[in-house]
Amino acid sequence: MIGDPLPTEKLEGQLLPKRFALPIFASDPLSSVAYAPQELVMILMVGGLAFLSFAPWVALAVVVLLVTVVASYRQLIRAYPSGGGDYEVAHRNLGEKAGLVVASALLVDYVMTVVVSVASGVDNIISAIPELNPFRVELAIVFVIILAAINLRGVSESSKAFAVPTYLFIGSVFVMIVVGLTRTFMGDPPVAESATFGVEAESLTQAGIILLLLRSFASGCSALTGVEAISNGVPAFRRPKVKNAQRTLVLMGGIAIVLFAGLTAVALISQVHYAEDPCHLIGWSGCATEPQRSLIAQVAAATFGDATIAFYLIQATTALVLLLAANTAFNGFPLLGSVLARDGYAPKSLSTRGDRLIYSNGVVILALAASLILLIFQANLTVLIQLYIIGVFVSFTLGQTGMVRHWLRELSRLRHPAKGAPKRAPRADPDDAPPLTRGAILRALVINAIGAAMTAVVLIVVTVTKFTHGAWIVFLLMPILFFLMMGVNRYYRDVEKEIEVDPTTTFGATGDHAIVLVGRMQKPTLKALDYAIAARHDSLEAIHVSLDDEETKRLKKDWVKQNIHVKLRILNSPYRDLSYPLITYIKSRREEHGSEVVTVYMPQYVVGHWWENILHNHKARRIRQKLLLVHGVTVSLVPWLLDSSDLLYGRRSRPLPGQDRRGEPVRPVPRRPVVESNEKRRR
């Protein structure tokens, strides 16, 4: 009676195997390899070429941090496999406010992921095709529009088209690193085109030197962005979910470290000199007119030769993987939205699957915000990176701190098993996670404590070094989002109070009158009339509000011609207004008949194209809105399916943004059987 029984294998079949999970979740963190080494080197070069000798150490610090963060998230995945990620951890362990701080940080970060990834993608395209340099901003915005269009249309992330570029990127950059290192060991190291350039160095005080090193480290930390994505998508993995998610995380972390360290090494070997202001490079005459090629492009050109097929392949896969990374934000955003909505901090409509309208609004807002930022900052990667990683580290720090609190509570529970309600999330997959021993908890506690401490330090460093470089904007936006979410929560709470039932209820409505609203003699009106007759109300009448004497006369004639036995009442409208005479009539009826229920039947067009909604139903909606304010009135919508509504059936099977990351079963959508649409036309 209620749909096919749920075939378990089918459900499992909709979940992600690791080979698809890796590209879906890893395109964001791996793509940062395309800009993190470059920004690291660039900041160091502000102090002069000599500072490049610090680069390996700064890179090492980033790698150590990356290892720590990956280890921390392994613990987080085990403890909170329900997909709430840092937000859930902070919310449950540190309270509502901490959770909302994380949520607002993540929201800002989704926008910045789009912005930075697209800006870097365009930068790498321009590095391959310098003729496109004058159209940097335009290209970036076009890419944002394309991504938005793809997500508005609906496309599944777990398709091969999305998996291939990530694997190609990993493979080709890895080969490049191996070739570069092999050539070095063979005594023929690659030499970058900028190797001969000097740089105008700022003279720095000792404090300035330390600050510069810290800034370089902070920029290198952009390599860590996106590591948290897997912790939000655990439900999407196949069983055993936690184990598979953890393995994918570690694999991703390993690849990220190899690519980051390898690329930095080859860049330093081949002496890529990359400056914040290209005209600070000594020996380059074209600095004002030509674009400075990205670090990865210079390494590729040095390793494989300029304008070779391998060079173009590296640039193409790099640009592609960066655009995929931007795409992840469009998919991750609804996921966070649904978690926030479940907890009552975002419109409830975000919590349920399948509302294309809601998703569309989200996609459009994300695209507009990203385009605006790209426009304001002229798609300048270096400036944009300054705004980027604040949000990431806010959520890292609070998430890890929450984990520390979580393990401390677990420990105290082991000691006093009776005390305290279980604060843990319900396990998505109970057989997946055996209860932890004291030793395992202690180990996890230490790992997360180190993670929390390190990310907190980095957050401070990042804030101090970037605040005046534009990061203040992030600190302005986050509180706004925070208070918006707070407001939504308080509003829902008040409404909940307002509609709470009283201890006892008496059903008081009596009487049952029905009105069919008639404009002109048309099929939808007749269908409404048919339904109203079938519902056998105590009394039924058709009402026409007369705005035009000619039309009223024609309707009366048609009424007789169609041989309709329902009484047709004509209401005059001195002010050419449809709803007012109707409302006055209903009110006067209710004065006579007491608390009578009046059902007003109105035809409602069902259409297939979004733009048809502009052309239909507005008059009906307006009348409905006014009628709904009248006591005792209920409005009955009788659907009329226009031919175009057939299209709805085809469209319903399109995937929604973020669907593949949720791991919820999706009901197979049956196509509309042909016979039904004929039945419709028979009415």
Add this chain to the structure above:
Amino acid sequence: MIGDPLPTEKLEGQLLPKRFALPIFASDPLSSVAYAPQELVMILMVGGLAFLSFAPWVALAVVVLLVTVVASYRQLIRAYPSGGGDYEVAHRNLGEKAGLVVASALLVDYVMTVVVSVASGVDNIISAIPELNPFRVELAIVFVIILAAINLRGVSESSKAFAVPTYLFIGSVFVMIVVGLTRTFMGDPPVAESATFGVEAESLTQAGIILLLLRSFASGCSALTGVEAISNGVPAFRRPKVKNAQRTLVLMGGIAIVLFAGLTAVALISQVHYAEDPCHLIGWSGCATEPQRSLIAQVAAATFGDATIAFYLIQATTALVLLLAANTAFNGFPLLGSVLARDGYAPKSLSTRGDRLIYSNGVVILALAASLILLIFQANLTVLIQLYIIGVFVSFTLGQTGMVRHWLRELSRLRHPAKGAPKRAPRADPDDAPPLTRGAILRALVINAIGAAMTAVVLIVVTVTKFTHGAWIVFLLMPILFFLMMGVNRYYRDVEKEIEVDPTTTFGATGDHAIVLVGRMQKPTLKALDYAIAARHDSLEAIHVSLDDEETKRLKKDWVKQNIHVKLRILNSPYRDLSYPLITYIKSRREEHGSEVVTVYMPQYVVGHWWENILHNHKARRIRQKLLLVHGVTVSLVPWLLDSSDLLYGRRSRPLPGQDRRGEPVRPVPRRPVVESNEKRRR
């Protein structure tokens, strides 16, 4: 029973007396005095100072054209007093396509009215306060946003706040002209600050000289914009409508001529030298950094002295009247929209009064388009003027041509009274316009023929001289709008065909089952249940789709506790989807019971703030959309008025954009009586 009888005096009282009609309709045409002489002089100066001797003749040509156009519109008002203006005339006399060309021209023109008026207003503010020069674009966009906000909120044009600035502008500019001319006759002519500047002249061929004179004339013709506004607003005038409208038109034309000619004269006397590129002025060192002051500002400074109270008054009233002119576009647009909707070329929802949502969309679109154009062209008045008057003259020319056709038809009707159906618009006010004599028709024919010929020539001149200066954009936009309106019309025609009734109808639905959708135990659900019980359907059941076992259990308990005797059916949802189990259930019922009508009751929240709609009703809307696709289903919305819905009553009395120009009676809105909201809470 159907509202208070219509008090005729009250209706008349809502219409516009001439003293309010003049500022409402004249702010647009009169404000063009602020830029037309300036653009006229500026173009001439491209050829050198000597060319200024042509200025009186060019200005004279503009005045002659203005007289002709005013005379032509006097005829148009008499023949078509229903307020459709040029669009209606072209549509009725030259056919659908000509009508749509006029409509698309006018739509483009509404945007350009906002853009040009705001740009000129900001220019005049900067002329008074040069410190604001760096913020030209920002200021312009802020003004557009303010105008949009005012119109979204709703404000009546026929308030004193709107009338005063126009009268002040007329008065102060008139005084300025008189003072300037008086000083000249007294032998102490005013001298402009730019009088001593020379100008770098282009050397011109003979053809170039003619082209320059034509360009100057074309720019001067911007003085004519807005003259047509009165012909769109005849219904808003008090009786006798046609006479009053004609008188207001002539008065407005007279004032426009006096101000335009007077200002041009004083500007030439005081030797205002205004250049397209200020650095072409010889003798002005500050050209690159300081803004060039507007012609009207230079005249005011020369006449009254710089930085005097009179100078600031002129600048302030000029800026104000320009902003009012921009405001007219926000009011005129819905008026045109309603006429187009009536004829089926625009969404029908535009045709009915009172849909704030529709108006809001229109206001927002207009504001966005204007802001975008201001941004792209950097609020540069001279460039923007190039895009402006194309649309005006397209509608002038087609309107006048239509009038010629109209009078020819009238003539032939006088000769053969039997022939041809009356093609004239139904008279708004029959006693207002006596039948015309042959002589009167002939005179009108001649006037409109001259008008048509002259505006056609100007249209060609304007197109030729401006096409490459940016006017091509207008020629790109107009066809797009044209085909959009065509498409809307064809769509409506197809739907009309689809829903046409068959010759005979049988009412086939039988059976009457009702379902109340229950989520949680809350007051709105109980109200829906109450109404469903009152409607006494053949069978009634409550249905809960179970997504969460806990909640279902709680609901069952509450159901018993509230002592509800309606059967509660629980449907399981394997895919966590609300509508699918429900639809499957209804379909299986209908398989058993045949063509049964199933009424589904759903609570609907009624809210008072627009943003509350983001937080409510989405889940209900989605379920409703899916239910409406199921055969035999009708959805009954049972309203639940949240406390905030009280606000709707206050808001309903706010005026809508364009309301004052329509001349339709507006029903006085009763405020919500307090007792009602208590009755609501009792339920």
